Amino acid sequence: MKGKMFFKSLSITGLSVAAALTIGSLAFNSNALAGSARDYISVVGSSTVYPFSTVVAEQFGKTAGFKTPKIESTGTGGGMKLFCSGVGVQHPDIANASRRMKKSECEMCDKNGVTDILEVKIGYDGIVLANSKKSAPMNITRKELFLALAASVPEPGGAESVVPNPYKTWKDINPALPAVKIEILGPPPTSGTRDAFVELVMETGGSQFPWIKALEKSDKDKFKSICHTIREDGAYIEAGENDNLIVQKLDANPNAFGIFGFSFLDQNGDKIQGTPVEGIVPTFEAIADGKYSVSRPLYFYVKKAHVGVIPGMKEFLKEFSSDKAWGNDGYLSEKGLIPMPDDEKKAFNTDVQTLKSLSCGDL
Amino acid sequence: MSETSNIDIVKKGLGKRYRAEKRFRIYGICAIASSLIFLAFLFISIGSNGYTAFQQTFIRLTVHFDPEILGDTTNRESIASANFPSIVKQSLSMMFPEVTSRSDKRLLNALISSGASYNVRDIVIENPNCIGKTMQVWVPADDDVDMLIKGHINREAQEGERRLNDKQLGWIEQLEKDGNLKKRFNMTFFTAGDSREPELAGIWGAVSGSFFTMIVTLVLSFPIGVAAAIYLEEFAKKNRWTDIIEVNINNLAAVPSIVFGLLGLAVFLNFFGMPRSAPLVGGLVMTLMTLPVIIIASRAALKSVPPSIREAALGVGASQVQMVFHHVLPLALPGMLTGAIIGMARALGETAPLLMIGMVAFIVDIPSGFTDPSTALPVQIFLWADSPERGFLEKTSAAIMVLLTFLIAMNALAVILRKKFEKRW
Structure with missing residues (x-):
């Protein structure tokens, strides 16, 4: 009987408290939050830049006396969409990108009133093909990688047409390679690493066939379908x-071989x-020093309208572009970021100090 | 004549029927055994990977709080910006006076976590009198050292292949010999927020985020769910509209959680303009996800109260509302609570909807309210699992253990409530 009374009072108070809270929170949401100021920096974007951006944010939060910036890993494209959706505290201040901003993205920004954007390159990231230490290293070219991974490859006889990829072992591609089944683990199509790999390896590898290279000019769609489509018969495992x-x-x-960012090889x-x-x-x-061909630059983009509005923006940019962060011996290089050459670093440092605006025409 | 032949037919088939029964039992045992094996494999692999994360390698330094190096330490702000990294470096080089070259000093300093200077700083903030004195301080070692001590880095590997070189190994061995390097309980793991240094990372930020999210979810979904269930079960007329509502509630319970995240993004963030990454929004999204579960469980609990209770209440003159709130609801509440707890446990382990509303983020500061940016426990696991540093491997497993502990505790609570208060007719 006691339990019954307990539940009775519990249920009645519970219901009334909840009703009050629901009404209260709805009223609170619609007016209080919409205009609330944000006192921390909000960063969105690439999952490749995320490990570097977060280190800077943590350092910044611990030493600069501002709140630690919030960093979301949304992917480059998703981050650009959020970044370009407008000016105001509900929109992010900085977008990380594992490739340069596209012209279309810059125009989208423009349309939504995000007109003044600062572009900062932070360094380079290598994409590596790696295998276990237990087996022998294999010297490979981008052309061979293209032949191993493309869904359709040039006919082995030499005719200017494509056939579904017939290669089962590395030896089939080049007799100098071992007779081991082709097995490559790599990122899915949603990943920026995959985009960069396709561009840096597959396109370059495919272009070594003169007739495919000619297609790039004459029939861009066909060129893309040959170079960008990765085989789905089990040799490439997402x-x-x-x-x-x-x-x-x-x-x-x-x-097996794997495709990933250099920092994972480093660790x-x-x-x-x-x-x-x-x-x-x-x-x-x-x-x-640029000898290894499969590497890409990493960027972040800053909404200039937010500098001076969100506390700590200038100081955060200063921390990121300081020598102790992106320098040759900086803490970012310890996390696997490849620093820029000194003159490039200097150029971007000046850009940061003068808050140079990016114009869509340059992209 | 016909009787014997019937018996014969039965006897003929008997052996086959017994065998079929035996086979079926074996199938059942196999099914249970294989699921137990999977479960054991899961727990063993998580446990064996994760238990080491509860310990952390520390290095004992003899720190001299030299006012000349520290500079001004008269108030809190100046203490925060005082030169503590130098103090830590100085005490390390006092321990190894033979290390003089710049590159060797860099290697030596790499043995200590970059968070060590904050530890030393906290001592000064707590006790400003220690300036000018010398103290023994245990500071966390770098994650590479920690991994080596825990055996995750092979000491015998070629020098170029390890993240610590032979010189550093020598120093570590000397520290071990002098008793200046020890594994101790990893308090940081339970008190700190996220960090990019494995030795400084903790789950407290994620736990608080989950806590705030769950509070919002509970406060909204339980009363609304129970009220909806009571109305539908006790008051609503049976007609086409209530049928449609019922079908829709059942459908909603089966909708993939990411859809609720998209809904939250469209409604709460874009339309109402609520802040991104806030537990408030996370809780609202989780409420949408848990509501159907609670409504269905609550209706089942109400249905299981026998009609005689209702009739008796109405018979002695109770009104419909009195009948429900005085008699039916108290009897159905244990079942409703069980449903709510199981719904909450599901919400606690959910990441997909949080992805859409920005709760998958790197957040160092511990959230202190419903609108502060925060993550949740399963999100923290996801983020750590994706980090390149090897130290995060064990942290991931340890965080999974913490999450599983919460889930098991919640389910146990549901079972206990049911056992204690449930009435059977």
């Missing part, structure tokens, strides 16, 4: 966005090795 998982799988299967050097592409081993130095 391993999700989780690069740690790829590393673990490579460790378990010595015949797991005792388990996996980078595959030399065109004879160049992916090392920090080789990527930094």
Whole structure:
């Protein structure tokens, strides 16, 4: 009987409290939050830039006396959409990108009133092909990688037409390579790493066939369909966005190769090795001086209208562009970011100080 | 004549029927055994990966709080910007006076976590009298050292393949020999927010975020769900409209959670202009997701109250509302609570809808209210699982263990409530 009374009073108070709260919160939401000021920096964008951006944010939050910036990993495209949706505290201040802003994105920004944008390049990221230390390294070219991964490849006889990819082992592509089944773990199409890999390896590899290169000018759609379509017969395994998982799988299967960002190779050097592409081993130095071909620049974009409105924007930019962050021995290089050459660093440092505006025409 | 032949037919088929029964039992045992094996595999792999995260390698430094290096330490602001990194570096080089070259000093300093200077700073903030004195301080070691001590980095590997070189290994061995390097309980893991340094990362920020989200969810979804269930079950007329509503509630319970995230993005963020990454919005989205579960469970609980209770109440002159609130609801409440707790447990483990409303983010500061930016426990697991540093591997598993503990505790509470208060007729 006591339990009954308890539940009776509980249920009645519960219902009335909830009703009050619901009404209260709705009223509170519609007016109080819409215009509320934000006292922390909001960053969105690429999951590749995320590990670097977060380190700077953490340093900044601990030393500069401002709140720690909030960093969302939305992917480059998703981040640009949020960034370009308007000016005001409900929109993010900075967008990270693992490629340069597209002209279409800049125009979208323009349309929504985001007109003054500062572009900052932060450094380079290498994309590596790696396999387990337990097996031998394999020297490979981008053309061979294209032949191993494309859904349809030029007819082996030499005719100017494509056939579904017939290659099962590496030896089928080049007799000098081992007779091991082609097995490559890599990112899904939603990933920026995949976009960059397709552009840097597949397009370049495909273009080494003169007739495919000619297609780029004459029939761009066909060129794209040949170079951008990755085979789906099991040789290429989409391993999700989780690069740690790829590393673990490579460790378990010595015949498999994986595609991921350089920082994962840097952190797991005792388990996996980078595959030399065109004879160049992916090392920090080789990527930094541009010898290793499969690398891409990383950027972030700043909404200038928010500088001075959101507390700490200027100081955050200063922290990011300081030598102790993106310098050759800075803490970002410890996390696997490849620093820019000194003159480039200097140029972007001036851009940050003068808050130089980007114009869509330059993209 | 015909009787014996019937018996014969039965006897003939008997062996086959017994065998079929035996086979079926074996199938059942196999099914249970295989699911138990999967469960055991899951727990063992998470446990064996994660238990080491509850310990952390610390290095003992003899810190001299030199006022000349620190500079002005008269108030809180000047303490915050005082030169604590130098103090830490100085005490380390006092321990290894033979290290003199610049590059070697860099290697030596890399053994200590970049968070060590904050530890030392906190000591000064707590006790400003220690300026000018010398103290023994345990500071966290760098994550590479921690991984080496825990055996996740192979000491025998080639020098170029390890993240620590031979010199650093030598120093670590000396520290171990002198008793200046020890594994201790990892308090940081339970008190800190997220960090990009594995040795400084903790789950408290994510736990608080989950807490605020769950409060919003509970406060909104339980009363609304129960009220809806009572109305539909006890008051509403049976007609086409209530049929449509019922079908829709059942459908909503099966909608993938990401859809609720998209709804939240469109309604709460874009239309109402609520802040991104806030537990308030997370809670609202989770409310939408949990409501159908609670309504269905509550209706089932109400249905299981026998009609005789209602009739007796009405018979002695109670009104419809009195009958429901005085007699039916108290009897149905244990079942409703069970449904609510299970719905909440599901919401606690959910990440997909949070992705759309910006709660998948790097947030260091511990949220202190419903509109502060925050993440949730499963999101923290997702983010750590994606980090390149090896130290996060064990942190991921440890965070999974914490989340599982919460889930098991909630489910246990549901079972206990049911056992204690449920009435059977």
